[in-house]
Amino acid sequence: MLTYTFSSGDGIPLYEQLTNFIKKDISDGTIAAGDKLPSKRTFAKHLGISTITIETAYQQLIAEGYITSVPKKGYFVSDILREFLSIPGADEKNIHTDLPSSVEPLRKSWLTDFSGNESDPDTFPFLIWAKLTREILAGEKDRLLTTSPGIGIQPLREAIASHLNAFRGMSVDPDHIVIGAGTEYLYGLLIQLLGFQSKYAVEDPGHRKIPMIYEQHGIRFSYLPLEEDRNIPEILQKKNVDILHISPSHHFPTGRVMPIRLRLSLLAWAKDKEERYIIEDDYDSEFRLVGQPIPSLQAIDPAGKVIYMNTFTKTLSSTIRISYMILPPKLMQRFREQLSFYSCTVSNFEQYTLAAFLSRGFFEKHLNRMRTYYHNKRDRIMKALLESPLAPVIHISEENAGLHFLMTIRTELSDDTLTKLCEEKGIRIMPLSSFYHDVRKANPHVFLVNYSSLSEEHLEDSIRIMAELLKSGEDN
Amino acid sequence: MLTYTFSSGDGIPLYEQLTNFIKKDISDGTIAAGDKLPSKRTFAKHLGISTITIETAYQQLIAEGYITSVPKKGYFVSDILREFLSIPGADEKNIHTDLPSSVEPLRKSWLTDFSGNESDPDTFPFLIWAKLTREILAGEKDRLLTTSPGIGIQPLREAIASHLNAFRGMSVDPDHIVIGAGTEYLYGLLIQLLGFQSKYAVEDPGHRKIPMIYEQHGIRFSYLPLEEDRNIPEILQKKNVDILHISPSHHFPTGRVMPIRLRLSLLAWAKDKEERYIIEDDYDSEFRLVGQPIPSLQAIDPAGKVIYMNTFTKTLSSTIRISYMILPPKLMQRFREQLSFYSCTVSNFEQYTLAAFLSRGFFEKHLNRMRTYYHNKRDRIMKALLESPLAPVIHISEENAGLHFLMTIRTELSDDTLTKLCEEKGIRIMPLSSFYHDVRKANPHVFLVNYSSLSEEHLEDSIRIMAELLKSGEDN
Numbered sequence: 013m014l015t016y017t018f019s020s021g022d023g024i025p026l027y028e029q030l031t032n033f034i035k036k037d038i039s040d041g042t043i044a045a046g047d048k049l050p051s052k053r054t055f056a057k058h059l060g061i062s063t064i065t066i067e068t069a070y071q072q073l074i075a076e077g078y079i080t081s082v083p084k085k086g087y088f089v090s091d092i093l094r095e096f097l098s099i100p101g102a103d104e105k106n107i108h109t110d111l112p113s114s115v116e117p118l119r120k121s122w123l124t125d126f127s128g129n130e131s132d133p134d135t136f137p138f139l140i141w142a143k144l145t146r147e148i149l150a151g152e153k154d155r156l157l158t159t160s161p162g163i164g165i166q167p168l169r170e171a172i173a174s175h176l177n178a179f180r181g182m183s184v185d186p187d188h189i190v191i192g193a194g195t196e197y198l199y200g201l202l203i204q205l206l207g208f209q210s211k212y213a214v215e216d217p218g219h220r221k222i223p224m225i226y227e228q229h230g231i232r233f234s235y236l237p238l239e240e241d242r243n244i245p246e247i248l249q250k251k252n253v254d255i256l257h258i259s260p261s262h263h264f265p266t267g268r269v270m271p272i273r274l275r276l277s278l279l280a281w282a283k284d285k286e287e288r289y290i291i292e293d294d295y296d297s298e299f300r301l302v303g304q305p306i307p308s309l310q311a312i313d314p315a316g317k318v319i320y321m322n323t324f325t326k327t328l329s330s331t332i333r334i335s336y337m338i339l340p341p342k343l344m345q346r347f348r349e350q351l352s353f354y355s356c357t358v359s360n361f362e363q364y365t366l367a368a369f370l371s372r373g374f375f376e377k378h379l380n381r382m383r384t385y386y387h388n389k390r391d392r393i394m395k396a397l398l399e400s401p402l403a404p405v406i407h408i409s410e411e412n413a414g415l416h417f418l419m420t421i422r423t424e425l426s427d428d429t430l431t432k433l434c435e436e437k438g439i440r441i442m443p444l445s446s447f448y449h450d451v452r453k454a455n456p457h458v459f460l461v462n463y464s465s466l467s468e469e470h471l472e473d474s475i476r477i478m479a480e481l482l483k484s485g486e487d488n
Numbered sequence: 489m490l491t492y493t494f495s496s497g498d499g500i501p502l503y504e505q506l507t508n509f510i511k512k513d514i515s516d517g518t519i520a521a522g523d524k525l526p527s528k529r530t531f532a533k534h535l536g537i538s539t540i541t542i543e544t545a546y547q548q549l550i551a552e553g554y555i556t557s558v559p560k561k562g563y564f565v566s567d568i569l570r571e572f573l574s575i576p577g578a579d580e581k582n583i584h585t586d587l588p589s590s591v592e593p594l595r596k597s598w599l600t601d602f603s604g605n606e607s608d609p610d611t612f613p614f615l616i617w618a619k620l621t622r623e624i625l626a627g628e629k630d631r632l633l634t635t636s637p638g639i640g641i642q643p644l645r646e647a648i649a650s651h652l653n654a655f656r657g658m659s660v661d662p663d664h665i666v667i668g669a670g671t672e673y674l675y676g677l678l679i680q681l682l683g684f685q686s687k688y689a690v691e692d693p694g695h696r697k698i699p700m701i702y703e704q705h706g707i708r709f710s711y712l713p714l715e716e717d718r719n720i721p722e723i724l725q726k727k728n729v730d731i732l733h734i735s736p737s738h739h740f741p742t743g744r745v746m747p748i749r750l751r752l753s754l755l756a757w758a759k760d761k762e763e764r765y766i767i768e769d770d771y772d773s774e775f776r777l778v779g780q781p782i783p784s785l786q787a788i789d790p791a792g793k794v795i796y797m798n799t800f801t802k803t804l805s806s807t808i809r810i811s812y813m814i815l816p817p818k819l820m821q822r823f824r825e826q827l828s829f830y831s832c833t834v835s836n837f838e839q840y841t842l843a844a845f846l847s848r849g850f851f852e853k854h855l856n857r858m859r860t861y862y863h864n865k866r867d868r869i870m871k872a873l874l875e876s877p878l879a880p881v882i883h884i885s886e887e888n889a890g891l892h893f894l895m896t897i898r899t900e901l902s903d904d905t906l907t908k909l910c911e912e913k914g915i916r917i918m919p920l921s922s923f924y925h926d927v928r929k930a931n932p933h934v935f936l937v938n939y940s941s942l943s944e945e946h947l948e949d950s951i952r953i954m955a956e957l958l959k960s961g962e963d964n
Contacts, residue, residue, distance in 0.1 A: 075745045075782060076745060076747070076748050076782055076783070077745065077746065077747020077748040077749055077750070077751070078748055090747065090748070090749055091749060130635060133629075133630065133633035133634070136633055138625075138629055138633075141625075142625040142626070145621060145622075145625060145837070146621075146622055146625070149614075149617075149618040149621060149622070150618070153609075153614055154609065156807060157609035157612055157614075157805055157807055158609070158807070159606060159806045159807060160807060193669040193673070193809070193833035193834070193835075194831055194833055196830055196831060196833075197669070197673060197833055200676055204704045204705065208684075208705070208706045221829055224829055228680040228826065228827065229680065229684070230684045269551045269552060269553065270553065271552070271553020271566065272552050272553040272554055272566070273553055273566055273567060274553070275553070306551060306552055307552070325831075329633055330635045330831075331632060331633055331634070331635060331636060331835060331836035331837070332835050332836075332837075333669070333831065333832070333833055333834065333835050334835075350704065351704065353697055353700055354672055355670055355672060355801075355806075355809065356809070357669035357670055357672075357673055357809055357833055358669070358809065359669075359807055359808050359809050359810075359835075359838055360807035360808075361621070361807070361808075361838070362835055362837070362838070
């Protein structure tokens with residue numbers, strides 16, 4: 013009969029030890045398929061342990077499929093295809109994948125980074141957020157633990173609708189708002205909603221992530237050359253575009269505001285066919301520093317053809333993943349039929365915290381504070397540039413757009429060369445051309461100055477270094 | 489010259505009022521395209537307001553594209569295609585969509601709901617979670633506001649790896665873990681990773697959401713009839729399946745544990761071709777109430793063919809959206825190349841809270857407590873059933889599986905009829921057949937008893953009512 017020696021020192025229960033012994037014996041062939049195991053009583057006596065322990069071990073082995081129980085006959089070893097237990101090539105699991113041992117982003121510490129587009133962590137209203145979170149946690153537990161509707165909790169959707177009404181003059185039904193963990197996730201939902209057969213168009217230049225998302229979903233899409241404004245509706249027509257993805261209030265990276273003429277002609281284009289829609293990415297309209305915010309396309313769309321998207325990631329912190337979209341009635345209907353089975357991707361705790369942050373006026377105050385903060389920061393950085401040795405060779409444009417401006421540099425150096433020269437000195441600059449799909453269409457020598465998270469600590473030094481680089485580049 | 493009357497009572501700044509007046513005049517044709525607007529100084533004098541106000545209004549109109557500035561000539565009205573301003577069919581936006589005014593889930597309050605599969609809100613370790621959240625918020629602010637890597641923060645991935653090692657005997661590299669806001673989101677990422685051309689297979693019966701997700705992504709998939717266990721590798725071969733989606737440790741809804749023989753043969757099937765993978769959905773293995781947890785397929789996969797998935801939504805609360813997957817080395821490499829541009833969908837606050845919850849041993853304690861809780865609850869419910877008037881006509885099976893068991897009812901009534909009769913009495917039951925794609929293959933008269941969120945308040949009444957329904961059903 014099978015004999016095993018149990019150990020008592022390492023805290024593994026007897027039944028588990030027994031299970032493992034028998035498994036091993038089955039795996040290495042000591043016990044063969046079809047073999048009958050000892051009866052529980054006999055085995056218990058033989059091993060000097062209780063029948064309960066044997067019973068428990070046998071049940072575990074049955075559950076995992078190593079043995080079967082035949083009523084009134086006993087326990088038999090299953091045919092477990094032992095040959096599979098030592099699959100050749102078993103070491104492949106440890107193939108070398110050239111991964112760094114840690115995957116925290118490899119963050120080069122730049123002297124100055126003119127390209128970072130994160131929100132400045134220091135500006136996040138941490139104390140208020142923490143206070144509200146504590147209040148929420150101390151409040152009604154039931155509410156927090158009730159599953160959120162797929163589109164997000166009602167109080168948050170209502171707070172967003174009120175905010176959009178007060179701040180953007182938009183009239184929005186809270187039941188047409190869909191909350192999700194970031195716009196990237198919402199784009200994925202939209203692709204499912206609008207169908208994988210639809211043809212998309214994206215702006216060129218534009219945010220680089222957007223075409224990446226469409227590409228990963230196997231979606232057909234075209235690039236719309238921005239400079240051919242007047243012809244865009246014809247281009248859309250010719251390329252059989254169904255879904256147009258744009259940021260009319262504040263184009264990235266040029267900062268351009270789409271003129272009303274083009275807006276209206278795009279709405280007319282969309283209205284022409286049932287399946288045409290416009291995705292309006294309104295990602296940082298809150299940060300227009302001069303004048304009123306630009307009215308959204310959604311607000312002047314009478315025909316229900318605009319899908320409005322915005323995020324709190326830009327306005328609060330990139331570590332808070334809450335975005336939303338507003339669907340026109342027909343698409344909302346379709347969403348309910350097709351996609352309402354999806355769970356909301358934002359946890360209740362954060363949905364309720366954000367709802368309180370909005371409805372109690374903290375968001376508005378935060379935005380006002382941020383506009384002043386960014387206005388001043390922009391002025392300081394422009395002053396630093398315009399009073400520096402760089403001043404004679406640069407031209408600054410689009411300075412009223414949110415969170416970045418463009419700087420044209422008079423130089424013979426190519427964008428690539430200048431970018432690399434700066435990089436060697438620890439200065440990160442991003443040429444406008446790097447946001448173009450069709451690079452030939454890009455104006456060279458134009459660089460982004462993204463000041464949202466720009467550290468001013470070494471700004472003057474960096475500017476001086478750049479001026480020297482440009483000068484020695486010319487001398488050569 | 490244009491003359492406007494400004495109001496001072498309603499708090500709208502003068503420049504904004506002026507902007508709106510001019511927009512309206514342009515829109516309704518009072519000012520035509522090409523018309524020159526008054527110079528700032530003249531206009532200011534005429535209206536009795538400052539030139540700054542005129543300047544601000546003009547800048548806003550320029551920004552929105554209503555007018556253009558021609559250097560040294562003045563401000564001219566753009567050609568804004570007025571015809572679009574009153575698009576016919578403008579009222580379509582208000583089409584009736586038959587939506588309820590509120591979209592909170594229409595929750596019928598059942599006398600007893602035998603089908604609910606949410607976690608019991610009362611069991612969520614609310615106080616500890618709240619305490620940890622407060623600690624996290626009081627801790628290092630910098631860390632919380634630093635953007636998370638796309639795959640999630642390192643401390644959480646490390647805590648998950650340790651947990652899996654201690655609890656599931658799995659050896660997992662934290663850098664192969666991807667954190668996301670729910671398994672549904674992770675399935676979407678996997679589809680992008682594995683390609684839209686891959687052919688999938690899902691279990692029949694099985695979780696109904698999984699085929700819905702594949703369907704919405706336009707993925708080809710087959711159903712695998714569960715009762716044809718032995719033939720599954722051949723079926724996969726014949727149907728040209730690339731990706732097999734299964735829950736081997738605890739099949740839903742039957743509760744079956746996949747026998748080791750089949751496990752090994754599936755691993756061998758996957759190993760046969762480069763692009764074959766197995767998605768192992770291990771969603772509630774933590775709640776096996778008797779014996780050890782069943783070893784995961786991932787743990788016995790030597791060839792790197794298993795994608796392991798699990799969630800904290802089941803073990804903590806359905807309102808916390810944190811799940812993870814473990815990718816084998818080759819897929820992790822591909823993930824880095826293709827999908828690392830995606831931001832992590834879980835906010836830092838919750839990632840750090842969960843990391844502390846895991847690493848400080850609270851999760852383990854919670855699971856132990858929950859197993860006892862569910863064990864007792866299951867026993868009470870089974871006792872209530874087996875000591876009730878229902879006892880003579882029911883048979884209970886699979887009672888060691890986590891969080892639900894199956895109850896076969898001896899009756900002439902069809903599953904549909906019995907479900908409807910119960911529903912009329914406020915009792916919700918779910919036949920096993922409703923989880924089948926091919927309903928003909930389902931055993932009739934088998935019902936799910938999901939006790940995770942089952943309220944015991946009216947349990948005895950409900951059981952008595954069901955017994956009466958069955959009796960009168962027979963009498964007819």
